[in-house]
Amino acid sequence: MKIACWNVNSVNARLPNVLDWLSRARPDVVCLQELKCEAHKFPSEEIEALGYNCLIHGQKSYNGVAILSKFPIEEERRALPFGDEESDEQSRYLESIISLPNGTAMRVICVYCPNGNPIDTPKFDYKLAWMDRLRNHVTNLLKFEEPMVICGDWNIIPRAEDCFDPKAWENDALFHPKSRQKWHELLNLGLTDAFMALDARGHQYTFWDYQGGAWPRNNGIHIDTLLLSPQAADKVRAIKIWRDEREAVKASDHVPVSADFEV
DNA sequence: ATGTCATCGCGTCGATGA
Numbered sequence: 001m002k003i004a005c006w007n008v009n010s011v012n013a014r015l016p017n018v019l020d021w022l023s024r025a026r027p028d029v030v031c032l033q034e035l036k037c038e039a040h041k042f043p044s045e046e047i048e049a050l051g052y053n054c055l056i057h058g059q060k061s062y063n064g065v066a067i068l069s070k071f072p073i074e075e076e077r078r079a080l081p082f083g084d085e086e087s088d089e090q091s092r093y094l095e096s097i098i099s100l101p102n103g104t105a106m107r108v109i110c111v112y113c114p115n116g117n118p119i120d121t122p123k124f125d126y127k128l129a130w131m132d133r134l135r136n137h138v139t140n141l142l143k144f145e146e147p148m149v150i151c152g153d154w155n156i157i158p159r160a161e162d163c164f165d166p167k168a169w170e171n172d173a174l175f176h177p178k179s180r181q182k183w184h185e186l187l188n189l190g191l192t193d194a195f196m197a198l199d200a201r202g203h204q205y206t207f208w209d210y211q212g213g214a215w216p217r218n219n220g221i222h223i224d225t226l227l228l229s230p231q232a233a234d235k236v237r238a239i240k241i242w243r244d245e246r247e248a249v250k251a252s253d254h255v256p257v258s259a260d261f262e263v
Numbered sequence: 264a265t266g267t268c269a270t271c272g273c274g275t276c277g278a279t280g281a
Contacts, residue, residue, distance in 0.1 A: 009281085010269055034281085036270065061270050062280070115281060155281095168264085209281085210267035253268080253281080 001100070001261050002027040003108065005151035005224055007207075007254035010036040011066070014252055015043050021245060022050050027258055028070045029098060031110035031151035035064030035091075042066065059091035065110045072099040076107070080133040090114075092130070102263050106232070107141065111152035116173030124173050127155070131182035139189055141229075148229035150191070153254060155223055156183045158193075161202025162222035174223065192233035194226040194259045199239055206241055207254045215246055226259050235261045 004027040008014040011032060022030070030052070035042060039058035047054055052068040057078045067073060076095040079088045092112040097105050111134065116127030141148060157175045160166040169175035187193060195204070205220025214220065228236060238260040245255045 013269060117281080209265085211281095212265040212267085214265090214267090216266090250268095 001029070001263065002258050003029045003031075003149055003151065003226065003261065004256050004258035005031045005033075005110075005153075005226055006256040007033040007112070007153040007224060007252060009034050009252045009254065011042060011064075012037055013250070015046065017245070017248055017250060017252065019046060019050065020248075021242070021256060022047070022052070022068075025242065025256065025258060029108055030068040030256075031094075031108065032066045032068065033064075033110065033112040033153045033254075035059075035066055036061060037064060055094060055096055057091045057094045063091045063112055065091060065094045065112050067094055067096050067108060067110050069096070069098050069108075071101065073097070073108075074099075080130070080137055082133045082136050093134075100263070104147070104263075107144075107146060107148040107229075109148070109150040111150060111154070113152060113155045115155050116176075116179065119171065119173050119176055124176070124178075127173060128178055128182060131179075131186065135182070135186050135189065138186065138191070142190055145231060146229065147232040147235065149232050149259075150227040152227070153224050154183070156180060157221050157223060158183055159202065162205075164203070164205070164217075164219040164221070169221070174221065187227070190230060191227040192230070192236075194228055194233075194236055194239050195222070195241075195257070196225075197228075197233065197236065197239075198259075204241055205243075206257055208246055210253055224254055224257050226257065232261070235263060237262055 114127040206224035208220040
């Protein structure tokens with residue numbers, strides 16, 4: 001089975017690209033970030049027509065996450081615990097249980113981590129606190145010892161070789177030592193980064209800014225990936241960054257990332 | 264630093280976020 005992750009930067013502005021890619025890639029499960037719309041404006045009919053069940057956590061203008069599944073899907077929660085009301089106003093988290101054809105189940109989680117810029121503002125504090133809340137929750141989920149996949153736009157550049165020009169990111173929330181520390185704390189719970197397990201090359205970007213000719217210069221960053229519980233890591237077989245999608249007309253600034261699992 | 268894009272509002276562009 002194929003599970004994918006894609007920040008679409010407005011699902012309605014991107015609808016032709018999304019439908020086209022779903023038809024070609026035929027993923028079984030897709031986690032979408034940055035819907036930029038409320039649930040009632042999500043293009044459910046068009047996506048259902050391709051055989052997907054849609055679980056949507058929308059928000060007007062900003063954020064918004066969804067999980068598409070060809071298999072039966074049930075919502076587990078749509079907010080991280082350990083938070084305050086202000087944090088939960090932002091639609092950045094969606095957790096589901098998907099029933100697979102072989103009779104087993106998989107927990108699939110879609111996350112859109114806060115950007116956090118500029119640093120030295122409450123936005124950066126919010127990013128760090130959000131990562132703490134996620135780590136606390138994942139700590140509990142790992143106790144189930146079940147297949148679990150967390151797909152995300154993590155808004156964190158893990159390594160210097162995950163960007164074109166590390167110097168340009170020195171004072172950015174995506175590459176700040178505190179952000180990367182949160183990333184390591186999360187992974188050190190026992191999660192496997194699917195890209196690092198199966199590829200691990202540097203300069204395999206998933207995002208290129210619209211500004212400054214970043215795409216033609218290949219000035220990108222690697223910030224989208226799938227994190228796996230040990231039981232999911234046992235089953236992962238391949239990872240793919242759909243780089244060519246960045247070349248499309250009206251492309252998102254992120255490209256899809258997919259992982260193939262045995263069964 | 265900025266060769267951009269998307270949304271909203273009571274608007275026909277500016278503010279905002281990325």
